[in-house]
Amino acid sequence: MNPNKTSLTQKPPAVRQSPRNLQKLNINNSPSASTSGTPSPTSRLSISSPSSPNPVKKNIKRSSCPCGRSSNGKDWLIACSENGCKQHWHSSCGNLKGENSFTQAQVDCLTKQWLCPWCYTVPFAKPGNHPTSLNEISLIEKALSSAAYQNITDSVMDVLKNAPPAIDLSSMETRLDELTTEIKNFKKTSSGFLAPSTFPRAPPIHEKRDLNCQEKPFESYEEKFLADDDLDSMVDLLGYLKSSASFLPEKGHEVKLYGEPYSYTGAKDLDPDPIPPELTKIVDLLSSKFSLSEQERPNSILINFFPATNGLDTNNTHLAMHSDDESSIAADSKIITLSIGAKRKIKFEAKHSNESLEELEVSDNSVYIMSRKSQNWFRHGVPPPSPGESTEERFSITFRCLKKQLSRSILLIGDSNTKQVTFGSGLGKVGQSFPGKRIKAAKVKDIEAKDCVGYSNIFIMCGTNDLRCGYISDERDIHCVVETLKDKLIQVKQLCPEAKIDFPDEISLQCKRSKRTVAKVLQLKGFETFPLLSQHCDIEIVHLIRDPRASIKSRMDTFGKFLAEEPDVVDFTQDHITDSSKKICGEILARAELIKNCAVAKTRLSLLYEDVLVNPLEKAKELFGALQIKWREEVEQRVNISTSGSLSEGGGFGTVKNTAKLGQRWKRDASKEFITSVEQGCSVLLHTFHYTPMYV
Ligand SMILES: O=C(O)CCC(=O)C(=O)O
Ligand SMILES: [Fe+2]
Incomplete structure (x- = not known):
């Protein structure tokens, strides 16, 4: 939880420093001129009331509001940024209701390009330009209805009220x-x-780097494992391998591999032989005794031969500390070791602390099991006998479950x-x-x-x-x-x-070619602080707006059953869809307003998702142009390839989609009841962005 949450809703201090081109009422020095020049139409702050009268300006003092009243120091007095105007307005008269919640820096930022009700012009495109705009009703008129504007203003104020202190x-x-x-x-x-x-701010929640695990260095150890017959045939096989010089030398021991090729650090290129019947019999025995599934059945067998020593050169019979942590070993499998011959110690240590753990003494005809997972926490090895200590020879037959394609496991x-x-x-x-x-x-x-x-x-x-x-x-x-x-x-x-x-x-995300950092932001709360951020960073904003009927349907499908788990998710039960939609759309509109008013962002661009789906190439070019990124042939190919597949290609995560069909899918999938409820909740947003309602 945010420890400072409560302070965010606190009222700002009674005495504030006057920001640039802002003054408290009753202070008579004239405001400093706006530095921002004439803004482009899309950058205009559209939260002023377009239906305000246009009184004659001549007789009104520039340092006071056209209303002629005093607000007793409770209101900001804001200067219009239009060069020929510079009229001051009480923030409430300029339809900036609730301005007392603004921090100074916010006011400073917001007013850089603020246009007063006299100078403000509507930024919306004419109806008919949008492919989904099918009727001829004057959408501008609808969008400009004062109720709609009040709604937007309220949404903006809601967001700003919860903004953090400077x-x-x-x-x-x-x-x-x-x-x-x-x-x-x-x-x-x-x-x-x-x-x-x-x-x-209170330090971030640093979770303890808990590398402890439920795994043990080894899971089990069992003596007198093989029955006499099986043991005899094992001993025969090992004797034959030794006499036929089949083992290949490695540091401190020799090896022989059967079954799937197993490569590990320090291994020479081992050419495995097929698994002989004596060993297949043991694999069967292990699989049934330890209830191994088909996915865990050992298919690779490495035999280690540890020579005898009379105590003079004890270093010729050991295996260095290591982990069998190769990705080719199945993640959920076991590594099983059968020991034949002399008693030897197996040493274990914790990898992340290098702490030595209890040793395991393995005797003739015994089996110990380690899980594949334990290999990421522990090392094991066969230490040399102490100097002067003699030992007989020992063989360890190690069984693993390997798959070549596991090197690409995900x-x-x-x-x-x-x-x-x-x-x-x-x-x-x-x-x-x-x-x-x-x-x-x-x-x-x-x-x-x-x-x-x-x-x-x-x-x-x-x-x-x-x-x-x-x-x-x-x-x-x-x-x-x-x-x-x-x-x-x-x-x-x-x-x-x-x-x-x-x-x-x-x-x-860093894009080296265009030398930019790209941040994709999904419905980010607190977006209102971006204007502040952008004073210090070079910010370009691309706002992608989607038909709320489609996006709310998608959110409902995704989160419908996660409601209990994710309490921040809004309520999508049928009775609440209108209210939830209203809330969501209010936030979208508030964000759209804030983006439009983020005077210091280098570029601000709004794109309708549906337009992008219908004309992906044209819109991508528009985007590249606006951001001044060079359009390249590869990009054109990429856009063409990824937008002209069949609708279902690659499933939900496929990178190839028939985008033209995609945008209209919600009409097929959503019920009339659902669409009606969303249209009721989102009427302002639908009208603002020229989406045609179906039922409302
Ligand atoms: O000989 C042993 O018990 C250990 C063998 C081993 O660790 C290995 O083959 O990776
Ligand atoms: Fe090992």
Whole structure:
């Protein structure tokens, strides 16, 4: 929880410093001129009332509001930024209701390009320009109805009221720089981050890097394992291998491999022989005795031969400390070792602390079992006998379950967006060539490093839900999410150093070619602080707006059954759809307004999702143009390929879609009752962005 939450709703102090081009009423010095020049039509603040009268300006003093009244110092007096105007207005007369909740920095930012009711012109396009605009009614008229505007204004004020107090931007900037470097470094090396600096909020929740596990260094040990007959045939096989010089030397011992090729550090290229009948019999015995499934059945057998020593050269009979942590060994399998010959000690140690653990003394005809997972926490080895100590020869026959394609194994840890990815065999499933599984983690805190053990590729796809939460109110909360994710990634990296780890770019992505950092933000609460941020960062905003009937349907389908688990999700039961839709649309409109008014952002662009789906190439070019990114042939090909497939290609996560059909799918899937409820709740948004209602 955000420890500062309560302070966010506190009333601002009674005495405030006057911001640039703002003055308290009754103070008579003239305002400083706006520095922003004439804004483009799309950058105009549209929360002023367009139906205000247009009184003659001449007789009104510039330092006082056209209403001619005093607000006794309770209201801000705001100067219009239009060069030829510069008229001052009480914020409430200028339809900036609730302005007392503004922090000074917010007022400063918002008023840079504020246009008063006299100068403001409507930024919306004429009806008929949008492909979904089928009727000829004057949408402008509808959009300009004062009720609609009041609704928007209220939404904006709602958001602003919950805005955080003014932040020490210089320290925030430092922290942001650090964070950018941290993310860059982490992406590059997938290792250490900088220590958190003095960031002006309660420190992020640093979860304990808990690398403890439920695994034991070895699971079981059993003596007198083979019956006499099986033992005799094993001894015969080992004698034959020795006499036929079949073992290949390694440091401190010799080896012979059967079955699936097993490669490990320090191994010469071992050319395996097929598993002989004597060993197949033992594999059968192990499988039934330890109830191994077909997926865990050993298919690779490595025999180690430890020569005898009379105590003179004890270093010729040992196996160095190591872990059998190769990704080719099935994640959930067991490593089983049968010992034949002299009694020897097996040493274990904890990898992350280097602590030595209890030794296991293995005798002739005994079996000990280690889990594959335990290999990421523990090392094991066969130490040489003490100098002067003599020992007879020993063989260890080690059984493993290997699969070549496991070197591409995948663990997908993700939120509900990933639930469509299914592993296994068959059409539409991932698994034939990329075996693996999905583990649910709705939020970053749910990521468990121990789940990653044994997988070659780890995809972590969650974070969106964290950013949507009610307690996210500004950048510092986002930092907390980033810090938690960072901690989790470090844990995973520590535990699975060999695994390739990838995580979503919901939070940030570096584009080297265009030298930009891209942040994809989904319904981010606290977006209103972006104007503040953008004073210190070079910000370009692309706002993608989607038909609320489609997006609410999609949210309902995704979260419908997660309501209890994710309390921040709005209520989508039929009786509440209208209210929930109203709330969602209010937030979207408020965000649209804030983006439009973010005077300092270099570029602001609004795109309708449906337009992008219908004309992907044209819209992509428009986007590249607006952001001044060079259009390239490869991009054109990419857009064409990914937007002209069949609708279902690749399933929900496919990267090829027939986008033209996609945008209209909600009409097929949603009921009339549902659409009607959403249209009732979203009438303002539908009209504002020229979506044609079906039933309301
Ligand atoms: O000989 C033993 O008991 C251990 C063998 C082993 O660790 C290995 O083959 O990887
Ligand atoms: Fe081993």
